[in-house]
Amino acid sequence: MKQQSQERQERILQFLGAFTRENGYPPTVREIGRELGIESTSLVSFYLTQLEKQGRIRRDPAISRGIRLVSPWTLPEAHTAQGEVVSIPYLGTIVAGAPLNVEALSGEETIEINRALFGRNLDALFALTVKGDSMIDALIHDGDLVILRQQERVENGEMAAVWLVGREETTLKRVYYEGRQIRLQPANPTMEPIYAPADEVHIQGKVVMVVRRLS
Amino acid sequence: MKQQSQERQERILQFLGAFTRENGYPPTVREIGRELGIESTSLVSFYLTQLEKQGRIRRDPAISRGIRLVSPWTLPEAHTAQGEVVSIPYLGTIVAGAPLNVEALSGEETIEINRALFGRNLDALFALTVKGDSMIDALIHDGDLVILRQQERVENGEMAAVWLVGREETTLKRVYYEGRQIRLQPANPTMEPIYAPADEVHIQGKVVMVVRRLS
DNA sequence: GTTGACACAGAACAAATGTTCGATTATAAT
DNA sequence: ATTATAATCGAACATTTGTTCTGTGTCAAC
Known part of the structure; x- marks a missing residue:
């Protein structure tokens, strides 16, 4: 169960990056759910909250498409969001x-x-x-x-x-x-x-x- | 009037690019209106429709933040969206x-x-x-x-x-x-x-x- | 067998967001 | 002066979107 949860979170990250590059804007909670076959927006929201706690994504609360990847490069002191x-x-x-x-x-x-x-x-x-x-x-x-x-x-x-x-x-x-x-x-x-x-x-x-x- | 309209459209393009780079997602119609001091969402929508007709932006209809710049680089045959x-x-x-x-x-x-x-x-x-x-x-x-x-x-x-x-x-x-x-x-x-x-x-x-x- | 934690689902709700409509104002053309 | 067109506005509406709440099922620990 937990492993599937981890795998899903990894898939969310990949989808978030690919979708944003492909479309010019990040996906919504429902679009992420559709991609992963998750019908519940609360579960997607739950995963995103986990990823945020882990520092993998950054969310701007209560606005549409307010999700973006955090992807550090080799310089530890210069954290840049992917695509930044x-x-x-x-x-x-x-x-x-x-x-x-x-x-x-x-x-x-x-x-x-x-x-x-x-x-x-x-x-x-x-x-x-x-x-x-x-x-x-x-x-x-x-x-x-x-x-x-x-x-x-x-x-x-x-x-x-x-x-x-x-x-x-x-x-x-x-x-x-x-x-x-x-x-x-x-x-x-x-x-x-x-x-x-x-x-x-x-x-x-x-x-x-x-x-x-x-x- | 027409000149102000032109200037406003240029300002929209600049704001769209800057906002997207700064936030990782494009602005909404209302955010564009607030930036330009335009209180009417229908006027912003009108401007965006003009810009789309001119090929300056691309819109995905009826979804939030579905606006992105079209910005060709020096290779005429390789059109890339700004930030692509x-x-x-x-x-x-x-x-x-x-x-x-x-x-x-x-x-x-x-x-x-x-x-x-x-x-x-x-x-x-x-x-x-x-x-x-x-x-x-x-x-x-x-x-x-x-x-x-x-x-x-x-x-x-x-x-x-x-x-x-x-x-x-x-x-x-x-x-x-x-x-x-x-x-x-x-x-x-x-x-x-x-x-x-x-x-x-x-x-x-x-x-x-x-x-x-x-x- | 019981309990607690975790994952997941569905529904509801509030807010955000884009579009449409009718009206007004300003400007240009006649 | 009149008419047509363009720009602008405000309101309403429909849809999208994020969040919250409650409940259920599964699994591990005791």
């Missing part, structure tokens, strides 16, 4: 011959990635797809997705998207402040750094993530 | 000294990434975090997230996670079948390939994505 994602503005492509169009940040296109992949600071993130091989010296290939945080200054050694006024070129490099000059160090150690006067280097965002698709 | 993600089993870490534990695929931990980042085939995906520098010859660093598709054979040149029986080592390399041998080519061109008998090379999954966090 960051919605990041997607600005199109990044090419070498133009500065980033960060004015498009309020556009409608976004990309969703699991929140747990990010650190604490989720402000001012935006995403672009790399077009062409001009970022290869950053070990970033054509088609990679790059996620940046909009900031005009980075710490020494951090990778940033920089617009080089003199060259009329956007590039992704590690930035080192050296007096009145900035050294832009390719991630590929076989390549030479670029030196430019600090006022000709416009930092447009710090690279916080690269997503490479291989096929 | 792929839930991929997360198996922990990949280390050099052990084969991948793909038996854990039915475990509970998952990671969600925007569906549009993937190709058509979503079967048998799983994710691991790289631990240590042993994959550096694949240009994959400690802490990177690697997403693989569970398959025992790859096309020539594709990158795979392989378990080398002779060396008792998991490695990520491009795989080339050469007669009775397999050549395992590091992604880093400065490094030498490994040659091994085909029966000592167990392919455990094809690498389809790498996610690198830079801070």
Whole structure:
């Protein structure tokens, strides 16, 4: 009896996740009951109360569809609900011959990635797809997705998207402040750094993530 | 009047997205009305019907919270609803000294990434975090997230996670079948390939994505 | 054999929720 | 000035939905 109860609770969790992903909203108590062949809403409610006590789900009381999974990722301190994602503005492509169009940040296109992949600071993130091989010296290939945080200054050694006024070129490099000059160090150690006067280097965002698709 | 109507519809879309991300379920007609200061549920319903006609949202009729955004990404042929993600089993870490534990695929931990980042085939995906520098010859660093598709054979040149029986080592390399041998080519061109008998090379999954966090 | 706990069922109820209807107001067109 | 259309409102209604209550059956412990 108890084992069947456990199995049913596991099935509820699976159904809850699948239903929510498939429909864009969680199921109702009656929909869960129909899926599991349980005719009694009080029993479903009883199971959900158990799962809530175990920390497996979270319920908002007395509102419709107020059930959601709690699914911790590998970081113990960063509990995220399954499906809890960051919605990041997607600005199109990044090419070498133009500065980033960060004015498009309020556009409608976004990309969703699991929140747990990010650190604490989720402000001012935006995403672009790399077009062409001009970022290869950053070990970033054509088609990679790059996620940046909009900031005009980075710490020494951090990778940033920089617009080089003199060259009329956007590039992704590690930035080192050296007096009145900035050294832009390719991630590929076989390549030479670029030196430019600090006022000709416009930092447009710090690279916080690269997503490479291989096929 | 018409302009206010347009503005209100835009605000509804923004609220719908934000509310759904924040709560795990969409808002009701009345919650939308409260947010916009509209006291009449029939007007909210009217607006939602307009948005549905424009293809901006999708509604499931006569059920609670049956509203979701339609938000195409950059691929015109792959329409995905905002927040529509792929839930991929997360198996922990990949280390050099052990084969991948793909038996854990039915475990509970998952990671969600925007569906549009993937190709058509979503079967048998799983994710691991790289631990240590042993994959550096694949240009994959400690802490990177690697997403693989569970398959025992790859096309020539594709990158795979392989378990080398002779060396008792998991490695990520491009795989080339050469007669009775397999050549395992590091992604880093400065490094030498490994040659091994085909029966000592167990392919455990094809690498389809790498996610690198830079801070 | 008795008792208590647990799982389960059905019904009832209250609240939440979506839809429809008739009416009013504002605006644009004639 | 009149008419038509669009936007808006409030009320009512039907349905959906979550919760509570009472009762029954099963099983384990005593």
